[in-house]
Amino acid sequence: MTALVQRARMDDTLAEAVGPPPVVSLRAVTRVYPGVKPVEALAPTDLDLNPGEFFSVVGPSGCGKSTLLDVLSGLGRPTSGTVTFNGQAVDGVVPEGVGIVFQEDASFPWLTVRDNVAFGLKHSTVPADESQRRVDHALRFMGLADFAGAYPAQLSGGMRQRVCIARTLVTRPSLILLDEPFGALDQQTRLLMGDELLRLWRETGATILLITHALDEAAMLSDRVGVMSARPGRFIDMVETGWPRERDSSIVSDPRFGEITARLWSRLRAESLRAMGAQGPGGGR
Amino acid sequence: MSATADVPARTTPARRRSGSWDGLILLVLALLAWQGMHLYVGEAALASPVKTLTFLAGFLRGPVFWGHFAATLAAFGWALLIGAVGGIVIGLVLGERRFAGDVAEPILAGLYAIPKVTLYPMILLIFGLGMSAKVAFGVIHGIIPIILFTMGAVKTISPVLLRAARAMRLTRRQTALEVLVPAVLPEILTGLRIGFSLTFLGVLIGEMFASQRGLGFLIVNGINLHNVPMTTGMILVIVLFALAANGLLLWLHRRFGGPSATPEHA
Ligand SMILES: Nc1ncnc2c1ncn2[C@@H]1O[C@H](COP(=O)(O)OP(=O)(O)O)[C@@H](O)[C@H]1O
Ligand SMILES: [Mg+2]
Numbered sequence: 001m002t003a004l005v006q007r008a009r010m011d012d013t014l015a016e017a018v019g020p021p022p023v024v025s026l027r028a029v030t031r032v033y034p035g036v037k038p039v040e041a042l043a044p045t046d047l048d049l050n051p052g053e054f055f056s057v058v059g060p061s062g063c064g065k066s067t068l069l070d071v072l073s074g075l076g077r078p079t080s081g082t083v084t085f086n087g088q089a090v091d092g093v094v095p096e097g098v099g100i101v102f103q104e105d106a107s108f109p110w111l112t113v114r115d116n117v118a119f120g121l122k123h124s125t126v127p128a129d130e131s132q133r134r135v136d137h138a139l140r141f142m143g144l145a146d147f148a149g150a151y152p153a154q155l156s157g158g159m160r161q162r163v164c165i166a167r168t169l170v171t172r173p174s175l176i177l178l179d180e181p182f183g184a185l186d187q188q189t190r191l192l193m194g195d196e197l198l199r200l201w202r203e204t205g206a207t208i209l210l211i212t213h214a215l216d217e218a219a220m221l222s223d224r225v226g227v228m229s230a231r232p233g234r235f236i237d238m239v240e241t242g243w244p245r246e247r248d249s250s251i252v253s254d255p256r257f258g259e260i261t262a263r264l265w266s267r268l269r270a271e272s273l274r275a276m277g278a279q280g281p282g283g284g285r
Numbered sequence: 286m287s288a289t290a291d292v293p294a295r296t297t298p299a300r301r302r303s304g305s306w307d308g309l310i311l312l313v314l315a316l317l318a319w320q321g322m323h324l325y326v327g328e329a330a331l332a333s334p335v336k337t338l339t340f341l342a343g344f345l346r347g348p349v350f351w352g353h354f355a356a357t358l359a360a361f362g363w364a365l366l367i368g369a370v371g372g373i374v375i376g377l378v379l380g381e382r383r384f385a386g387d388v389a390e391p392i393l394a395g396l397y398a399i400p401k402v403t404l405y406p407m408i409l410l411i412f413g414l415g416m417s418a419k420v421a422f423g424v425i426h427g428i429i430p431i432i433l434f435t436m437g438a439v440k441t442i443s444p445v446l447l448r449a450a451r452a453m454r455l456t457r458r459q460t461a462l463e464v465l466v467p468a469v470l471p472e473i474l475t476g477l478r479i480g481f482s483l484t485f486l487g488v489l490i491g492e493m494f495a496s497q498r499g500l501g502f503l504i505v506n507g508i509n510l511h512n513v514p515m516t517t518g519m520i521l522v523i524v525l526f527a528l529a530a531n532g533l534l535l536w537l538h539r540r541f542g543g544p545s546a547t548p549e550h551a
Contacts, residue, residue: 171453
């Protein structure tokens with residue numbers, strides 16, 4: 001009996017030392033967009049996402065954040081390096097279990113909100129009644145139940161983005177990738193959407209990678225924030241926030257929130273200036 | 286892409302009501318204009334509304350009209366079917382193959398601009414007098430706008446929709462049928478509406494110049510026999526048919542182009 005308990009403890013410490021295997025691993029991943037003047041979007045990048053963690057990426061615009069999401073998800077192939085998802089190599093195809101929400105509105109304008117959400121399960125093996133249940137749940141969870149019969153054109157940008165999130169949620173992804181999903185929203189709405197994202201993260205137990213240009217959003221939502229350099233992008237800092245799993249937007253009044261945001265900004269300031277310089281200040285013309 | 290557009294996309298009942306009033310006023314104005322025109326150009330060129338309608342009432346009861354009407358309808362139906370299916374398929378292919386599309390677009394636009402009547406002698410030499418020439422003439426009128434609109438729609442489809450399709454692991458076939466086609470449908474319907482009227486035009490011109498059957502033939506026949514009510518009456522039938530068809534297509538557009546056809550594309 002005691003031996004058994006001891007044995008279990010030993011396994012625990014062992015697991016702690018080695019850590020559970022990462023959900024996603026990037027090893028020396030680069031991405032160059034070919035062309036007359038090739039664009040080096042991603043410098044050799046290593047990244048591990050731990051199971052169940054909320055990871056955010058911040059960086060100046062054009063630094064390669066979306067490119068990172070592309071190669072990480074399998075939407076695009078890295079120019080060199082390897083990507084694995086749950087130990088399996090990712091190669092130009094989005095693996096099952098990965099859900100993606102894009103920066104642009106990707107809701108289907110010809111489908112109602114309900115049909116948009118149900119589309120996520122249209123080609124799955126999930127039985128009809130279960131699929132129905134999940135759609136209902138996702139609609140309620142994202143506050144879309146009253147708009148189930150509406151078309152995206154009748155909704156605001158924020159609501160359409162929720163439709164896209166719900167469409168991804170019904171597939172129960174274990175890894176959710178979000179590329180500046182709230183970019184177009186005003187500050188208040190963004191904070192509230194952040195709360196919903198946290199709720200979703202806790203309920204699903206999924207690993208989340210959130211790309212954002214809002215430092216406060218990253219500081220408030222994440223377990224860990226990766227700061228990217230100006231193009232070609234690579235990680236120049238990793239900030240552990242140390243927030244408890246139960247958290248919401250009220251932590252913005254925590255002094256630590258200010259510290260984290262300040263650190264992110266001090267890391268990014270020089271990079272953002274560089275990125276602006278590369279494009280010409282004020283865009284020229 | 287506006288972030289906070291809460292657009293009520295549907296027409297309100299009040300607007301629809303005022304729409305039907307507008308229609309009535311338009312009808313009265315058209316009849317008045319017709320009568321005025323008749324008084325101005327004289328009996329020999331344009332029959333009066335009353336005389337035309339009286340003639341039609343008799344003519345539509347006889348068997349002659351319906352034979353010709355059926356001939357026009359058959360030619361038009363075939364031309365439209367060939368033009369629509371061919372136009373959509375060619376448009377989808379050219380839209381997907383960017384390079385081929387870029388080469389084909391100016392050529393098609395050029396073809397679209399030339400008066401197709403100049404091709405008529407050639408069509409006649411190829412197909413001879415009769416049904417096939419009429420159909421061919423309808424097709425060459427109607428197919429180009431259908432190709433151009435379909436191609437344009439495919440080329441301008443929002444790339445994020447296709448990325449979403451890949452993110453949801455759809456096959457190529459599923460992507461084509463469930464994302465590409467519905468996404469481009471509103472614009473295809475617009476192309477079809479334009480192609481529809483041009484096909485009709487092509488078929489009628491074909492009938493007027495080289496056929497013994499159809500409404501176009503009846504118009505020319507009326508002119509040759511100095512039967513002015515016949516000519517005017519056939520024009521009226523054609524106008525009404527075109528209006529009805531256009532109304533039907535508009536309805537289809539609203540029904541299947543859906544609300545997507547309204548704010549983002551407007
Ligand atoms: N398909 C492409 N072809 C060429 N250059 C690209 C392409 N996509 C992105 N880029 C360039 O790669 C860089 C990184 O882009 P992106 O990953 O979208 O940046 P971010 O998402 O951080 O704003 C930018 O300079 C962008 O202009
Ligand atoms: Mg981006």
